[in-house]
Amino acid sequence: MEIIIDRKEFQKISLEFRRLSSRLLRTNLDDGMGNLKRLLNFIENTPLIFDFILENNIEKYNIKDEISKRKLSCGYNIPINKSEEIAYVYQLLKYCTENCRDYSSICMGYSSSRMLQDHIDSFNNRVVNAFISHIEVYLKERLIDMGETGKLNVIVNGGQVAIANDNSTVNATQNNNYNQTENLNSLIEELINLINSLDLNSEEKEETKEIITAAMEEVESDKPKKSIIKYAIEKIEYVGKLGVGITGLFTTSQKIIEILSNVIK
Structure with missing residues (x-):
């Protein structure tokens, strides 16, 4: 089976990966397992990323023994080799x-703390963050591979995944949802302009705009990804609360949230 991933779809995948990664890296004690499962589920159901994992997951480790035999004061004996570390x-x-x-x-x-949360934070920082960074670098490399065509060809065969630059003649199917609310696009354009007035660093502004734009694209698709829309709602709620004194920001935010909420009901 061949899957054609264009630049927009690639950006959505990258965005969702960053969202779930951030959720795990910042997780609290009670939500840790749920956030871990969310991230791994996304990775294993996204051929573009899972290809990278399969490619590196060659060496097999007895994790049960690794956990039981580790020295608590030293952590795990994680391999130095990149591929082995990923595995x-x-x-x-x-x-x-x-x-x-x-x-x-x-x-x-x-x-060395007695607080479990401190152990989780440190483990995420020293172990999980490195794993996530490897995937992020890989995604950036694949983005470069798209070149002028702006597409990647992902081949899935019996659980194995292969990725190549898209020079094939396979046609991608584009699904569009034409039943969305007519004024959503103009509201989002208005919100993006208002975000420029907020006291946020440029990186956070760009990330917020990217998330909102991705949500708009999901609304226009036949099968909107609820996770992306929910994430956009969270971001819009956040910037809406920051906009005290900025005329129209809170009102525009609430209108968009209402529309997006109806999409994922």
Whole structure:
């Protein structure tokens, strides 16, 4: 089976990966396992990313023994080699989702604190963040590979995934939803202009605009991804509250939130 990924779809995948990664990296004690499962589920159901994991997941580790034999004061003996590090951390996280009662079970030993949350934060910073960074670099490389065509050809065959530059003649199917609210586009354009007036750094402004634009594209599709729209709603609620004194920001935000909420009902 061949899947053609264009630049817009690629950006949506990258955005969703960043959202779920951030959610895990900032997770609290109670939500750790749920946020870990969300991230791994997305990775394993996204051929573009899972190809990278399969490509590196060659060396097999006895994670059960690794956990039981580790020295709590030293953490895990994570390989230095890039491919082996990716395999080790992926297998560790996967083992946790299938065998551990809670996320903190694999995080202990990464802090001298008595607070479990401190161990989770340190584990995320030292172990999970490196794993995520490898994937982010890979995605940036694939974005470069798109070149002028702006497309990637993903081949899925029996659980194996291969990615090549899209020079094939396979036609991608574009689905559009023409039943969306007519004024949503103008409202989003208005909101994006208002965001420029907020006291936010340029990176946060651009990320917020990107998320809102991605949500708009989802509304226009036949099968909107609710996770992206929900994330956009969270961001819009956030910027709406920041806009005290900026005429129209709160009102425009609420109108967009109402429309997006109706889409995902």
